[in-house]
Amino acid sequence: MAVSTRKPILISGAGLASLLLAQSLLRASIPFLIFERDSSFSFRAQGYRLRLSSEGLNAIESALEPEMWKRFWETCGKTGGEGFGTIDAKTGLRVPEPPDDNKNDKPKVPKETLTSRGGKIVGISRGEMRKLFASGCEPFIHWSHRVTSYELTPSGVHAVFADGSKSVEGEMLIGGEGIYSKVAKQVSQGKLKVYDTGARGIHGQAPTTAFKGLGEGVWRMVDDSNPKGRCSVITNVRSGDMDDPNVQFGWTMGAQPGVIKVPNDDGAMIGTPAAEIVKELTADWHPRLKPLFDEMDVSEAAFWKITCSTPAGVPEWPNEPRVTVIGDAAHSMTPAGGIGANTAVQDSALLGRLIAEAGGYSDGVTAAYEKQMRVYGSEAVGISYGLATVGFGISIDENSKTV
Structure with missing residues (x-):
């Protein structure tokens, strides 16, 4: 046929x-x-x-x-470097990963697996x-x-x-x-x-040169100082493009319910309103991390709702x-x-x-x-x-x- x-x-x-x-x-x-x-x-x-x-x-x-x-x-x-690391947003220092807790009195939290082929993180x-x-x-x-x-x-x-x-x-x-x-x-x-979890996020981008202070790897920057709740940013820094200001890397901010207040809860809003909230939340972050937000491409900033199936x-x-x-x-x-x-x-x-x-x-x-x-x-x-x-x-x- x-x-x-x-x-x-x-x-x-x-x-x-x-x-x-x-x-x-x-x-x-x-x-x-x-x-x-x-x-x-x-x-x-x-x-x-x-x-x-x-x-x-x-x-x-x-x-x-x-x-x-x-x-x-x-x-x-393909990202190698130091693999996956957590950074304290205020001190700029790497936070040691907690040891595996084998006690049975706590619910098991799944471990994140990042590498997928050839020992590299592929993105x-x-x-x-x-x-x-x-x-x-x-x-x-x-x-x-x-x-x-x-x-x-x-x-x-x-x-x-x-x-x-x-x-x-x-x-x-x-x-x-x-x-x-x-x-x-x-x-x-x-x-x-x-389901709407109540948590909100903002995506942003910046020239790769803004990421040089981090070095290669997948990084999570965590700020627990906000009285309304935790705010964190995750990014993937690859070695090949780090010196080219014409290439941009992305980062994603996620925060607990109540930390990111989206105007009119309009998740489709992009640009300046999203960028301004990010800059306010990261105003006192460590200088090593600040270029990611100070040099961001404002037009690419975008809100998103953090949702989940049951x-x-x-x-x-x-x-x-x-x-x-x-x-x-x-x-x-x-x-x-x-x-x-x-x-x-x-x-x-x-x-x-x-x-x-x-x-x-x-x-x-x-x-x-x-x-x-x-x-x-x-x-x-x-x-x-x-x-x-x-x-x-x-x-x-x-x-x-x-x-």
Whole structure:
């Protein structure tokens, strides 16, 4: 059967998980269409870096064509140096890691594992990753199309957009549009929920020369002096670019509930308001760290809400053979441990492989995917939440506020 006569797989959202899934479909010559609410890739700040785990790298490698994988791997930064270290934000001194506590009277806090290949910490900016995953998919992306629901037909599914119009009929619909996914709410019959932890963060960037005082490594700067709660910044400093002022490194600030007050709680606000809050919070930090904030690119500063799925894990819902969800739409995570994106790409690789093996839509594909995804997805949510209870002082349950 000619590919052109087949109904496409419909994908909602053009984020990392959706685009990697599209790469799997492209590789298997299975037609697809992507619907993205933004008007272009440059619509929002994309600069912060993602740390890639062994599982994340394996998933990406399995989904991409060998030549594209080679390009991806060459684009990734590999950080060695002193590995992972914590710095006291006020003194600028490295804080010794606490010894392993084997006593049974304390809940176990998961350990963060950063190295993934060859003893190196592998990272890439979200924007670079998205650009690579989009390669070859551009003709199939429909911009400014926000999916608000779907309609099943006897032989397929339509995506329904915010203006009431509908997509062509597709074989399947995959919701990959993040924490506010309408597809997730509909397909799970409201069981998939994303909770607002109350903690907030700000992402920023600065020229690489501002990071020279830190040296190579993945660093967390912690300030416990604020009476409202802890504030910390994490960054990944790679050796290769440290002397080039035309290259920027990113950092991410996260704080306990009440420390970062976002004007009108508008998480979409970027630029000066976010930059001013960062500069105020870091005003008395050690001179070794100050250049990261004093020299920041104000236009790239952006707020974000720290959200999480229920710590109980990914819930069960009655399977719909033609509709499922991937990435943050299936399992929102805190930034603790950098686990979210690594789990999302595992979704893409798994679902892409199952669809490719079936040659497109098949009755059991989404059920098989969801069964496996719930296992590793629930484990990842648990680890992410466990790390965040310590790092961000959060506590949520089924009765907490949702987004």
